Amino acid sequence: MGSSVDDFVAARSQMALTLGFHIILASISVGLPALTLLAEWRAHRTGDPVYRRLARRWAKAAGVLFAVGAVSGTVLSFEMGTLWPHFMATYGQVFGVAFAMEGIAFFIEAIFIGIYLYGWDRLSPRVHMLTGLPVVVGGLASTFFVVTVNSWMNQPRGFKLDASGHVTDVHPLAAMFNPATPTEATHLILASLMVCGFTVAAVYAVALLRGRRDRYHRLGFGIPFTFGAVLAPIQVVVGDWASRFVASHQPVKFAAMEDITHTANGVPLKLGGIELPDVLSLMVKFNPHARIRGLDAWPSSDEPPAGIPHISFDLMVGIGTGLVLLGGWALWAWWRHRDLPRSPWFLRAAALAGVGVVIAMEAGWTTTEVGRQPWIVYGVMRTSAAVNRGSGMTLGVVGVLVVYGVLAVATVTVLLRLARNDSTETYPQPVEKVDA
């Protein structure tokens, strides 16, 4: 018996693939209802049909994304058990309450998104807008609860293990509000809102580049772009806080992130191929000669895979910095002439930012997940001890790969169709039935 290495790799790949897919959709569908609600509120206040059109269009996209996000999230619930049964059997009760709360938040979100999307003609404008609020709050709350489970996997608390390896003395709330929760939850919620802002803005940036520079497209770009650009610098501060937390609480992950091979005083910062002497010590401990532990401080069996956390961390930081600069460019132009930057290069960069922000989020996720290896529960349970020992997992990942490949293509095609229909519509056209 015992799972083969291939099956273990297959299980991890399947989890990474399905989670990596879900996280994009979930991110956009957490933020998009908020943007939709903002546009609907502006339409209600000003009577401006452009806002109304934006609200209807975004609601429609949110409907598609929420549906695919909901079902791809369900797959993850299944996989918790089908791929990692030993993890669930041992620790399900420790972190389960967070999922119960997540379930309720998600239920509220699902009920009200049904009411919101289909209720335009059945409810007064004021009540309709109010039904959008539980969608936004439910989305943010369920994101928070889910992340508490991941933060628990990094900083397991709220239980003890007896001599035979059984969990005793369980304190579910202590598990949920573990030391990693504040940084992880804040960082991920901001990241997901940024993903929403920059991806939606990118769709309109492409339309603007193609010469459709009417008010509809300018607002369709401006609202989500502002949303993302305002959050980007905040995320830098939060990211700094998060990496300092990792440096003090998961030093081996930090060593992998910064590619510190040897414990030393005055550690250099490695950026791409360049090394800046003493800079990392200065950044982390505010002392250029401070000692930081390198990967050699741990036995190699307790180290994350070499290279991946460092590359993905730098990628995330690099793209994040780019997004801040892009926002700065827009702010500069607005300050100078109350308009978006005139250069087409700005729009090209904004279109690219839609892809970049997704890569940044995936890279950040890779950093924290791969950086936690070889543990599924940091310091307590190895990922290899959690995996399903049934055979044939490799076949499973192939099936999932095919289905998700088709799903990704179909989702993008449908969303593009939605965006294209939009620009061919005669304008202004205030009313369209969502549930036609």
Add this chain to the structure above:
Amino acid sequence: MTEIALGLILLGLSAYLLFGGADFGAGVWHAVVRGRRERAMIEHAMGPLWEANHVWLIFVMVLTWTVFPGVFADIAGRFWVPLSFAALGIVARGSALAFRKVVPDRYAVTFATASLLTPFCLGAVAGAVATGASSWLALAPIYAGLLTVGLCAYLAAAYLTWDAGRLSGPALASRFRSYALATGAIVGALALPGAIVFGVRSPLIGLSAAAGLVSLVLLWRRRYLAVRVSAALATGAVLWGAAALSRLDLTHQAAAPAVLRLVLIVLAAGGVILLPSLVWLYLLFQRPVPPS
């Protein structure tokens, strides 16, 4: 507290069968009716509700892994193949339905196939757990899978008679009435012998049979709203009968009392918001759209 938690899991499972299951069944009829208007009616009836209906499954899974982590891990680990098929079916189905809002003429085959595959796999796993079968490809699980598909189709046809009457007209309602009568008779003929063969010794058999017969009479007399209740009762009783059959050792697998207590508090608090919202969701879309 373990009993209350188990009761809630069964309640969630029943809700998933009666609401989510009917959505799967609606997918089956979606393939049968073929006509564009008929399909639009089915999608319209499901539209605002299916996501909320679907969450019952997540509710059941989350509650099971929190309250009976060992049981969840054991079932999911052993039956990972049918459960993976079910999960992929859920993805394909939900996405296909959402995509059809934007491109109405496509994804019908995916929607239909996944609407058959998912309840079959879930039913097979339930059958394997209830009868203690070690493989999902044994006789009992396959029977249970087929029965589940039948129950879903029957429920959907019975529910859709009312929706068709409301959204389309008496002609389409009559069509679903004949579908419901036919599947009701078939599923009844399939369920009762099965219950006896697999040793369900429970008055629930009688309840299911009686509710099933009442449903057929109500359908015959075109009492479309009343049949929703009796058809749900007939179907739910099958699930409870199967649950009574299972020999899972739950008391030794339950989570710590601190966990159970907190879960029940969370669910009670959540229920205060959830249940009225859910009732509002269902009632809101039963009314015709007010003229603007």
